[in-house]
Amino acid sequence: MLQKLKSALKNAAKTLYVISPMLLAVIGLVGLFKTFVTPQMLHTLFNGSALHDMLMGVGFGGVSVGQPFLSYIIGGELLDEGASFYGVTAFILAFVTLGVVQLPMEFSIFGFRFALVRNLLSLVFAFLLSVTITATLRLFA
């Protein structure tokens, strides 16, 4: 068993070595996004109409990167500024489930077709869930 564990650890380390260039590249992009795309820039793009906000939410959520809590803070501020729940929900969902920046990494690990279909489905689901979540909230309100 110990022998097996040793070789498994070695394999895991090798995996890390293989993915490290892509990992460093993605992390480098994360830093650039965090510095050059500010929350203020995102703010100016939401105007409160459902479809417009959803498109913006999915678009910017999909290209933004960082800790998920960033999306909650930005989303919360957007809501205060008058953006609709449609847009904010779409933004939060796309922020976590879509990753344009890490897409090359997903392709290289999972293979092209799996990664592509997974991301397309997540794109559709960001819209679907934003609509259903907002509609359900309206029922309770």
Place this chain on the structure above:
Amino acid sequence: MKKNKSGLVMLGIVVVLYAVLFFFNADKTLTALKESLGVLKMIIPILVLVLILTALLNTFIDEKSISRHLGDESGLKGWLLALIGGILSHGPGYVWYPMLQNLRERGAKDGLIGAFIYARAVKIPWIPLMIAYFGWTFIVVYTVYVVLGAWVQGVLLGKYMNCNRKKGS
């Protein structure tokens, strides 16, 4: 996993991007670099944890039990495992990809991998912050729909991948 050149190419592109941006705005580019180093520091412990987890999975869980718990015969239990795993998984998604691919290569269903990744949109540690911003009702509704969505998306992804495999073979 194949040895990939795309990683090196990506890294090259990012390095060039930094060099060009440094030329235009040195201060901001250095801030970006600092941010990146911060992210690197944050994910290293998680990365190590995931790699150890992968190694343990490889040592103690064989193909047979993977196919029983996550494979074609896994049924409802497989879905629950994937959804709960996704909700509990910590850190950025890409850190988990190698482990997920490893499970996939050893017989885990495609749909379950997709459901795991989508379920990551529920973040338990951040729920207090979400309540502060959006209120209780939103969190409950959001969580229920995300979990449902992850399941449906997993089913669709699995169906599609299966269809194509059959066509391909």
